[in-house]
Amino acid sequence: MNAYDSLRMQDLMAPHGYEPTETVEEADLAILNTCHIREKASEKMYSEIGKIKKLREKHCSPDHKLTLAVAGCVGQAEGDEIFQRAPYVNIVVGPQSYHSLPELVAKINRKEKHLIDLDFVEEEKFDKLPVNTNDQGVSAIISVQEGCDKFCAFCVVPYTRGAEFSRPFEKIYREVLELASNGAKEITLLGQNVNGYHGLDLNGNTMNLASLIRNLEKIENIERIRYMTSHPIDMDDDLIDIHGSSSKLMPFIHLPVQSGSNKILKAMNRKHTREEYLEIIKKLRASRPDIAISSDFIVGFPGETDEDFADTVDLVKQVEFSQCFSFKYSPRPGTPAAVKIQVPEEVKVERLKILQDEIQKHQLEFNKSCVGKTLPVLFYRDGKFSNQIIGRTPYMQSLHIDNVGEDYFGKIVDVKITKAQLSSLSGDV
Numbered sequence: 001m002n003a004y005d006s007l008r009m010q011d012l013m014a015p016h017g018y019e020p021t022e023t024v025e026e027a028d029l030a031i032l033n034t035c036h037i038r039e040k041a042s043e044k045m046y047s048e049i050g051k052i053k054k055l056r057e058k059h060c061s062p063d064h065k066l067t068l069a070v071a072g073c074v075g076q077a078e079g080d081e082i083f084q085r086a087p088y089v090n091i092v093v094g095p096q097s098y099h100s101l102p103e104l105v106a107k108i109n110r111k112e113k114h115l116i117d118l119d120f121v122e123e124e125k126f127d128k129l130p131v132n133t134n135d136q137g138v139s140a141i142i143s144v145q146e147g148c149d150k151f152c153a154f155c156v157v158p159y160t161r162g163a164e165f166s167r168p169f170e171k172i173y174r175e176v177l178e179l180a181s182n183g184a185k186e187i188t189l190l191g192q193n194v195n196g197y198h199g200l201d202l203n204g205n206t207m208n209l210a211s212l213i214r215n216l217e218k219i220e221n222i223e224r225i226r227y228m229t230s231h232p233i234d235m236d237d238d239l240i241d242i243h244g245s246s247s248k249l250m251p252f253i254h255l256p257v258q259s260g261s262n263k264i265l266k267a268m269n270r271k272h273t274r275e276e277y278l279e280i281i282k283k284l285r286a287s288r289p290d291i292a293i294s295s296d297f298i299v300g301f302p303g304e305t306d307e308d309f310a311d312t313v314d315l316v317k318q319v320e321f322s323q324c325f326s327f328k329y330s331p332r333p334g335t336p337a338a339v340k341i342q343v344p345e346e347v348k349v350e351r352l353k354i355l356q357d358e359i360q361k362h363q364l365e366f367n368k369s370c371v372g373k374t375l376p377v378l379f380y381r382d383g384k385f386s387n388q389i390i391g392r393t394p395y396m397q398s399l400h401i402d403n404v405g406e407d408y409f410g411k412i413v414d415v416k417i418t419k420a421q422l423s424s425l426s427g428d429v
Contacts, residue, residue, distance in 0.1 A: 001190050002072060004141045005095060006033045009071065012101050024055045029067045029105060034074035036156050036332070042074050049086045056088075067091065067108050071098050073160035077334075083114045092116040096146070096162055138410040139380045139392070140184040144172050144199070144212065145191030150231060152258075153269045153337040154298060154329065157192050164192075166199035169207060169215065176216055183410065186224035186378055186392075187216070195230040195239055210238040217248040223412060224378065224394075228254045232272040235280045244287035251288050252322075252396040255280070256296035260315030261308035264301050268337070274315060281319055292322035292366065292395040299355055300329045300348030302340030309351050316358050322366040322395060324359045328352050360422055367397060367420035375399075377415045377427075379408045391415070399425040 009031060010020060021027050030052055034045050049068070056066045069091035070082055076094035083089060090108045093101060097117040104115045147162040148155070176187055189212070191197060197209040207215075213225055225248045232255060243249060257277050259265050265273060284291050297312060316324075328348040331338035370393070377391035383400050389408060391399050399415060401408075408429070415427040 001143060001146070001192070002033050002035055004143050004190055005072065005098065006031075007136065009033070009098055009101060012099065013105070016102050016105070024052055024066075027066055028064075029069065031069045031071050031101075034070060034072035036073035036077050036160050042078055045070065045074050046085060049089060053086075053088050065109075067105055069093065069101065069104075071095070071101075073156065076160040077156065080116060083116075087114075090114065094119070095160065136179060136182070136184060137380060138183055138378060139186040139188070140179040140182075141188045141190055142172065142175055142179065143167070143191065144189045144209075145194050145197045148192045149196075150193065150233075150271065151269060153267065154258075154301065154332065154335055156332045156335060159334060161192055164196055164198075166191075166197045168200045169212060170202060172199070172212065173215065173219075176219060176222065180219055180221040185222065185410070185412065186226070186380075187222055189213075189216075189225070189227040191227075192229065193231045193234060194227045195234040195236075208236065208238060210236075210242045213242055213246060213249055217246055223248060225249050226252065226396075230255050232257065232270075232277050232280055235284075237283070240280070240283045240287050243284060243291060250394045250396070251291045252294070252394065253284065253291060254294040254296075257315065258296060258298050259301065259304075259308070260312035261304070262311075264304055264308050264312075267303050268298075268301060274311065278315070278318065290395075293319060294323045294396070295319075295321050295325075297324060297326040297355060297359075298329045299326065299351040300343040302329070302337050302342055304329075304343055304351075309355075313355060313358055316355065316362065320362045320366070321359060322397075323363050326352060326355050326359060364420070364422050366395075367422070367425060370395075370397070370417045370425060371420050372417065374414050374416045375427075376412050378412045379410065393425065397425050398423065399427060401427060401429060 013029065018029060024030055032045060032048060035041060052068060067090050068088060070089055071093045072095050075082065075092045079092065082092050091104045093104065097119045100117045104117065107115055145164065145166045147164045148157045149164045151158050179187060195209050197212060198206050199212065201207045209227065216222065217225060230253065235255070258268055258270060260274055262273050281293060299309065375393045377393055377399050379389050379391035381390050382388065383390045387402055388400050393399055401415065413429055415429055417425050417427040419426045
């Protein structure tokens, strides 16, 4: 989502003469687009601001003015405090108010010192964003839903991104058409709770995510569709069924469960049980037997006992996820779980190691199960070696081929899988 927002900020500033540069020394405007999910996000931001300040002082001449802006969720959470801790920051904007950047930058250029916009008006943001002109290449991302109404006890998203909001179908469709005309073959529909999508169709009626996918797959040049991130309580049968009927929806889903313990799920305010999650997995595999399933896990949530953790490991063994993200719980200021009695750090470290070992075992087994198969791979970027190109399988695996004799970049090519590692595959065209 932040990568998408950063692209849109480029779109916003382009009509005002701004274009991207890779070096801060050349920049007239530097924007730090921030996320508040991970631990110590704000401290990392202040550290980066300090580096920019030093570069500016060392390399910028007195007549070269660098405007420094903080955007995103840390900006939303910290607000005016950023100006107090880092007075050389000029602008602070939240994730729902960055459409005001051109106006704020213009005011700074007219000698105003500190400006802030943290409004939560999602419709206004999307109404004021220009047409997406960024050429994202063959694999593009598009925001269809933002915000969250779930209020999980560990999460800051409802406070930094606001309530759930879904973009109208027409605007999404037009943006996907533009992406397709720029060469996109794969699109990923983004949302904090993307499967809670409830945008309006052309007749003013509410449509769900499955209906949105059915309409977008009619766009001829779009050959692959993905979506993330989903919440279990919004996995309706219509969305599950389309995994079995759509030829363009990829056989992969990222469906965070966070814990395998019903007690901890309740404490997290996840609004689903272990049994309900497993039933969704069963339905997904009935609809699309080869579907790959990814998830998120938090270990050491306040109140988690050895038995609760054992339930999480057991769930991993049952589902056999193709890949996962797993983290130690870290308190987010302002969230309900932050004030609970915390699990000791050394216990979190030990549990995370056990869980990750189990996750990686299943991830490697899934990758090895692909050896000998021929999979369609979309090649979208160069590898780290000069004779290497990287692609993505339908199951969201990274794959590389060597000694490229032809130009496969931007194409979907059949590749026979010859080798499987923990985090990637390799093969021959």
